Amino acid sequence: MSEQRKFKIAIIPGDGIGTEVIQEGQRVLEHIAELSGGKLSFEFDSFPWGCEYYMKHGRMMAADGLEQLKGYDAIYFGAVGWKDVPDHISLWGLRLAITQGFDQWANIRPVRFLPGVESKLNHPNVQSLDWILIRENSEGEYAGFGGRNFNGRGPGKEVAVQSSVFTEEGCQRIIRYAFEIARTRKRKKVTSATKSNAQQYGMVLWDEVFARVSKEYPDVETEQWLVDAMAARFVLKPETLEVVVGSNLIADILSDLGSALAGSLGIAASANLNPEGRFPSMFEPVHGSAPDIAGQGIANPIGTIASGALMLKHFGLLKEAELVERAIEETTRQGNLTIDLGGTCNTREITDAILANLDKLVAKVHG
Numbered sequence: 001m002s003e004q005r006k007f008k009i010a011i012i013p014g015d016g017i018g019t020e021v022i023q024e025g026q027r028v029l030e031h032i033a034e035l036s037g038g039k040l041s042f043e044f045d046s047f048p049w050g051c052e053y054y055m056k057h058g059r060m061m062a063a064d065g066l067e068q069l070k071g072y073d074a075i076y077f078g079a080v081g082w083k084d085v086p087d088h089i090s091l092w093g094l095r096l097a098i099t100q101g102f103d104q105w106a107n108i109r110p111v112r113f114l115p116g117v118e119s120k121l122n123h124p125n126v127q128s129l130d131w132i133l134i135r136e137n138s139e140g141e142y143a144g145f146g147g148r149n150f151n152g153r154g155p156g157k158e159v160a161v162q163s164s165v166f167t168e169e170g171c172q173r174i175i176r177y178a179f180e181i182a183r184t185r186k187r188k189k190v191t192s193a194t195k196s197n198a199q200q201y202g203m204v205l206w207d208e209v210f211a212r213v214s215k216e217y218p219d220v221e222t223e224q225w226l227v228d229a230m231a232a233r234f235v236l237k238p239e240t241l242e243v244v245v246g247s248n249l250i251a252d253i254l255s256d257l258g259s260a261l262a263g264s265l266g267i268a269a270s271a272n273l274n275p276e277g278r279f280p281s282m283f284e285p286v287h288g289s290a291p292d293i294a295g296q297g298i299a300n301p302i303g304t305i306a307s308g309a310l311m312l313k314h315f316g317l318l319k320e321a322e323l324v325e326r327a328i329e330e331t332t333r334q335g336n337l338t339i340d341l342g343g344t345c346n347t348r349e350i351t352d353a354i355l356a357n358l359d360k361l362v363a364k365v366h367g
């Protein structure tokens, strides 16, 4: 008899549509456990951290929040940000506190066309798209170094300094990670997005590390592009890309562009990994709390559910992860689409369809 596998998952719904989509992600994971016939189980604990918590307690998460999360196998995160709290407070107080505190230095963001979803790229040569964006997630432009001062000099005289931090170690580990991923893929190609013409210290170091690491992978094709030209290339020649690696800010921006090209921000998944396993990794949709549609039950849950599939992969549950990805594809292929994708389904209906497709796919395997 095979052993039973049990995973402890910390849920942080956060704010706005974060709370709406994360419960759908949880439903899918619970269903996967049910379908395993007792071989798999997930234990969920939910943490009420976010902007509402901040309004009551003056902080985004409990003082010992990281300590509380440490023992979990993974964190499943919705989104943070709400109007009463400045965005930099909410992001730094929760999401960035976790990604940095747990050294989740690799942010993986796949970009894929889904069947039945009309891509914003009306491109005759491009029927399918399958990229992975690899984002440095621990330093660079989001290192958090800097300050503001000179307010006392009078109105209009304040000065702000925001320093980027690029370490050789930080560049090396993320670039090597991108090469390792590229090796598992068909095309075996890594494109580095940089801006070393203008950022002559940090990004030149990044480029040098990229050149050095690429020598260790003679089987992988490489290229280096400036990010401004790269943004245009995402739209004009998307078929020429496969694995794209970039710094924290660069890859953050490119990933929203990529997911919009694939149809909507609402379908984009992401994993914040601590690859050494010293700390739990965190899985979350790419999008934010979307205050403009929050509370209406119409947010697209696919980005969150697909992030759950990335979590399953991280646990080594490859078959289960593939099942979820196929159920998502079936669901959009059948025309079940939320409003952001031009459909009329609400959040819950999409998950219902995904659960039904999971049942069908499993029945097919057993039948």
Ligand code: NAI
Pocket: 017, 021, 078, 079, 080, 081, 082, 087, 091, 095, 265, 266, 267, 284, 285, 286, 287, 288, 289, 290, 291, 292, 293, 298, 299, 300, 301, 303, 340
């Ligand atoms: P956003 O991603 O929340 O929304 C951008 C646009 O995309 C909105 O029109 C929204 O309705 C739409 N959208 C996003 N997700 C969707 C979904 N699942 N289904 C359908 N439509 C969707 O970005 P925005 O408006 O710049 O930021 C809103 C708040 O979220 C801010 O407080 C920001 O700081 C925060 N934020 C948090 C992130 C996180 O927690 N990881 C990431 C990005 C933003």
Ligand code: MG
Pocket: 252, 253, 256, 286
């Ligand atoms: Mg972003």
